[in-house]
Amino acid sequence: MTQPALVLSGITKTYPGVRALSDVTVAVARGKVHAILGENGAGKSTLVGIAAGSVVPDSGTIGLAGEEFTRIQPRVARERGLAIVYQVPALAPSLSVVDAVLLLLPESKRPARRGAAAWLTAHFERLGLEIDPNATVGALTLREAHLIEIAAALASHPDVLVLDEPTEALGPEETRWLFARIQELLARDVAIVYITHRIPEVVEIAEELTVLRDGKVVGRGKVSDFDEDKIVELIVGRSLETTFPEKASVAAGAEPVLEVLELSGAGFSNLSFSVLPGQIIGFAGVEGNGQREALRAIGGRGATSGRVLVGGRESSVRSYRAATRAGVAFLPGDRLGEAMFGKMSVRENAVSPSLDNVMPTGFVDRPREYRKTREAIAGLSVKTPTLETPVASLSGGNQQKVLLARARLSEPKVLLVEDPTQGVDAGARVEIYAFLRGLAESGVAVVVLSTDAVELEGLCDRVLVFSRGEVMGNLSGDEVNERSITGTAVRSTATGSVTAVSAVPRRRRSGGMLRGELQAGVLVALTIVLATATTFVSSAFLTPLNLSQLLAAAAVIILVGLAQLLVVMTGGIDLSVGSVVALSAVVLSFFGQGGPAYFALGVLLALTAGLVVGLVNGLLVTRLSIPPVIATLVTSIAVVGTAQVLRPMPGGSASADIMTAIGTTIGGVPLVLAVALGIAVLTWFVVQRTRLGRGLRAAGSDPVKANRMGVDVSRMRLFATIAAGVLAAVAGLVLYSRTGIGDANTAQALTLTSVTAIVIAGASIFGGSGSALAVAAAGLLLQVITNSLSYLGLSLSWQYWLQGAFVLFAAVLPLIARRRRPAAEH
Known part of the structure; x- marks a missing residue:
């Protein structure tokens, strides 16, 4: 007999207080559709998550492509021929469609990034889809995201395709389109795992089925051996009339x-x-x-x-x-996305629209809240450990019941x-x-x-x-x-193929790369306007000495901004950036009186110090799960303390030769600025044009989806903190080239400046996006603001006013753009 394409043998998975799967075995044959059925919470999604590598089993084995694994990474599963379409699409919101699809594809099937957009457009056309590869995933509807994930799975030419509730967000036409694709795959001997609540779909396309209940297999066999009532009875554990409640007659008049x-x-x-x-x-x-x-x-x-x-x-x-x-009460289909507060409790969600009723005095009345919540969910059989359980931890059915209870409570x-x-x-x-x-x-x-x-x-x-x-x-x-x-x-x-499934009904939406370039252009234009205005007031602004000092100082801001950008892009924040800059300068101050070789040793030690701090930050966040703001605050304090021990008082003046060497200019442009801009361009290339960059953005955009896409989120965050530490150490070198001494108390304000730079550059503080080119432009603008004040006759307080105005402008601009976006685009 032909060996099964996928074998899950003896799979057991336990979560705190819950056994999701208990000794489950499923074998999926080539060229057949194998349906996995069961109520929410029965273990279906956990089982396929184990097969795809996004969930690690406690015991059991995964047989795929002739190999046996006790656990498997998502990227390894993809390389072995398994593709999965999740119930909630595993597409990081901040990525463009093309970048998301490239991450989903196995390395062996991934086209070069240069021609990827054209390749994907052609692939969509072959499938009858009209979707712009450069559209941002976060701007898509749930239906469009499902179609894209299905298209990505088909592009991988899988040996095993797992479809988890694939038609929930699709209409009848898209469902027929999907079933036609399934028939094409079956003709190529592809094994298909199909999870659905829609029993008629199982009867229509599946040949074999396995039914799970409470994490155990309670039935398996050929679909033709079961009728719909028997399947339902296996699923719920009792005979269940699938008919609807009797319709009421309407009174005359x-x-x-x-x-x-x-x-x-x-x-x-x-x-x-x-x-x-x-x-x-x-x-x-x-x-x-x-x-x-x-x-x-x-x-x-x-x-x-x-x-x-x-x-x-x-x-x-x-x-x-x-x-x-x-x-009028409206209950949207996207429960967690639009209607509910996922991290808040069942009680808080149930009473949220009825606060006047549950808090008539304006103060919390907890007993009244509990009473009203119990009244609201009465008769709905909401399965929840307590009323304080976060609603996001409930199954989809129970979430919907809580939403209905909330509507009932609002009368x-x-x-x-x-x-x-x-x-x-x-x-x-x-x-x-x-x-x-x-x-x-x-x-x-x-x-x-x-x-x-x-x-x-x-x-x-x-x-x-x-x-x-x-x-x-x-x-x-x-x-x-x-x-x-x-x-x-x-x-x-x-009728026919799926048409007009467009992610951009009115106009083409630019991807993150183009938005970053536009933001950089706007910031450069503002810099030029400010510099021109300052020159009209005082021509001394354009003297070579002032420009050289301005550009060298801008290099420091650019480097710390890039350091902060990498961490923020992965969903964190680094409060130790300024401290690392100071430590780097202090370390260098002990080597400033020697020759070039001796100073080079100091540079190496300073960079090593930055790397070590970044490594510690990353391990605290990824291994100990300490929130980034706390982890980096702790290391910042420790780094400052170390720098102060090394240099209790400012000192360690650099020799004239060293200052001359590191203060070199090329055509009036400081070498350190050229280095900073070169690093900015390299960072932009890595973020926008490499798999590493896509992984960094995906990790910050949505860690759960990124993991399902095959991204090692912990590794991405560790890389970001290490790179940030090294970049901050380089900024310390630039700072030392300007001051020539080591001072443990300097550079602390650079942490706030780094955050200001990335906000002005348009990066999301919640992670997932940002342009290194825009950060470089923001760093230059911030330094021009500081430098122009004395020439314009303004006090230092204007520096903060102007920076605050730019931050506010950068924060409000996306809101204005969203409001002006035509409703048809949503």
Whole structure:
């Protein structure tokens, strides 16, 4: 018999207090689709995470490409032919699409970066996708991100493809497109692991299945040997009627709870409908035809004209706050991204929109909060250890139940729900359907948007089918069935390959590299304007001596800015930068009176000192998990103390020969500035044009996704802190070339200056982005500001005012850009 493509044997994985998997064995044959089924928390994602290398098992083996592993790294799994598409796409938000795809590809299948954009464009075209390779991942919709990750997996020509809930964010057309790709892979003898909650999909495309419950295998075999009811019974551990709650009859003469009259907005127009007491209305259509924008507009997120009446009274829905005051509650499909506070508790999430109710006096009333939370989740069977458990640690179904409980607590008149059961298991779905039907029967107008036609059929009394922004079908009664819903949507829109899946509907979005270059250009222009204005006031500003001193001082700021940039890019911060500069200068001061060889030894020791400090910072952060701000604060204090022990008082004057050598100028430009700019260009190249640079940006953008992409996050952070320490030591050399002495108390302000430089340069303080060229331009601008003050007759306090103004400008500019971005781009 042919050897299985993937064998997971005896896999056990335990988390604190939870056994996620217990002695699980799964063998996936070549040329077949093997479905892994189970409720949320059953262990499915943990199992495939172990196969892909993002999760380390406690015991068991992974058999892949004829080799056996007790654990495997993501990049090794990819090189051995395994590709995975995660339920939440593993794409670092700050990367461009092309850089993200390159990280996902195995080394042997990765094209050269120079032609990667053209290669990816051609690959997308072959698949029928219209996505700009230079778009930023963070600007994509969840649907677009899924399609990109699927495309990246296909580009790797895998032997094993793992699909974790691949259709949850896709519409019917994209799902058919995906199934066509799966058939092509099966024809090439590729093994496919398919995880889904959608049992009809399993019946349609899978040949074999394995069912997990509570981390154990409770069933396996050929799909043809099971009917849907039997599969559901295996999943939930009991016989379960998969039917929906009975639909309510509407009383004659009932007045509408919600009326929408000729509502228009970005992506839709002329929407009119009403919801009677007891009714649930559904929004359907091929994804991207305006139904999502329409639902959000009713919730206060984008209407431009028309009327909305709630309980017979006209209500403003021009803003989220106005809609909420009118009694409209909106629950987005992206629960953690848009609706919930992941690190906050179940209690805090449940009461968050009802603070006037749970805190009537304005002060925390914890017993009242607990009582209200229990009332809200009553009947929803929320599985949580305590009400203080962070909501992000719950399964998708339980998160959705908490969100529904929150809506119930706010006592809405209208409830708008986007994808109510996305990522929710079979058992939880039935409970959510019953909850929504009960809410409707209590008099709340319920409007549901779903990409699942079966769900709309079973749950809704009427379904509006959208096409090209307008309602093309208004189905009711017996017309509300899967065939009619899907048929209306398909007949009203283009069919065939997936088209117009564009990450840039209105205009091309530049990647991070181009934005950094533009930012650098703006800063250089500001520098020139300021220098010109200063020259008009005092021509002495342009004297060779002043310019030489200015440029040498700018070199120091550029180097410390680059040091800070590398650390911040990986999601940290380095408070020891200034201290390392001072220590480097102090070390050099002991070698300034000797010859060139002796001074070269001092340079080597200074660089070594910076490297050691960076290594210590990195180990504290990566090995001991100490927050970067605390780790680097501790090392900063220790480094300053060391420098003060070495030089209690300023001293160690450099010889004239040494000062002349390290103060060399070329065409009036200090050599140290040329070195700093050369390092800036090299850093820019590494960050933007190498795998290392993509890894650094991915690690800071989203560590979990970066790990799934095959990035060693700890290694990236360690590299960044070491490089920062060395760059700070080089800055100490430049500082020593200007002062000629060692002073342990100097350079401390450079830590704050380094942060100022990267903020002005447009780098995100949360990690993942930044341009070395912009940092170099920012360093030059900051020094020109300082130098110009005396020539302009201004006091030193203006230095801080001007720096603060530039920091504020740099922080506000992206917010302005986002506000001006057309709604259609979101």
